[in-house]
Amino acid sequence: xxxxxxxxxxxxxxxxxxxxxxxxxxxxxxxxxxxxxxxxxxxxxxxxxxxxxxxxxxxxxxxxxxxxxxxxxxxxxxxxxxxxxxxxxxxxxxxxxxxxxxxxxxxxxxxxxxxxxxxxxxxxxxxxxxxxxxxxxxxxxxxxxxxxxxxxxxxxxxxxxxxxxxxxxxxxxxxxxxxxxxxxxxxxxxxxxxxxxxxxxxxxxxx
Numbered sequence: 001x002x003x004x005x006x007x008x009x010x011x012x013x014x015x016x017x018x019x020x021x022x023x024x025x026x027x028x029x030x031x032x033x034x035x036x037x038x039x040x041x042x043x044x045x046x047x048x049x050x051x052x053x054x055x056x057x058x059x060x061x062x063x064x065x066x067x068x069x070x071x072x073x074x075x076x077x078x079x080x081x082x083x084x085x086x087x088x089x090x091x092x093x094x095x096x097x098x099x100x101x102x103x104x105x106x107x108x109x110x111x112x113x114x115x116x117x118x119x120x121x122x123x124x125x126x127x128x129x130x131x132x133x134x135x136x137x138x139x140x141x142x143x144x145x146x147x148x149x150x151x152x153x154x155x156x157x158x159x160x161x162x163x164x165x166x167x168x169x170x171x172x173x174x175x176x177x178x179x180x181x182x183x184x185x186x187x188x189x190x191x192x193x194x195x196x197x198x199x200x201x202x203x204x205x206x207x
Contacts, residue, residue, distance in 0.1 A: 013122030017179030044106035100135035110140030
């Protein structure tokens with residue numbers, strides 16, 4: 001299967017599980033996408049309920065952690081992070097790359113660069129050894145993932161060597177992400193966002 005065929009199959013399968021797949025030409029397009037998406041959405045409402053009441057100092061501190069929109073982008077190189085920070089500040093957004101545990105009241109967008117895509121299932125393979133990366137993709141309302149087209153492979157067996165090499169540097173942790181978080185545990189009614197983001201946006205980068 002050619003890379004072009006892998007990209008087409010990946011897009012089909014990822015879209016089938018509710019992911020939003022968009023092709024972009026340059027890395028900077030991903031930064032603009034993140035800022036525009038966050039600017040348009042309503043602020044994350046995971047914990048602010050009740051903040052209008054008379055609260056203890058501890059509760060007030062929790063409410064103060066979520067007064068604006070937050071973009072979490074751990075793992076970016078310093079140059080890319082600086083470019084994204086400039087765009088976020090201009091749009092009135094807060095950008096963080098660490099201290100996720102201090103923002104469990106709600107992260108609007110988690111932005112990550114993923115290592116591989118699996119065409120047969122529309123799955124992302126994300127190196128998640130760092131806790132900051134895991135939290136950014138688990139407690140955000142929207143996960144935006146940047147995936148180079150050249151990193152899309154046909155089957156899960158095609159990422160075997162990558163995983164074996166990664167596991168030599170223990171402890172290792174890779175996440176396989178297919179679509180937005182979903183469950184049907186409660187009376188077999190499908191619910192999104194219960195165990196993770198409500199939305200998954202995948203940006204396919206021409207490289």
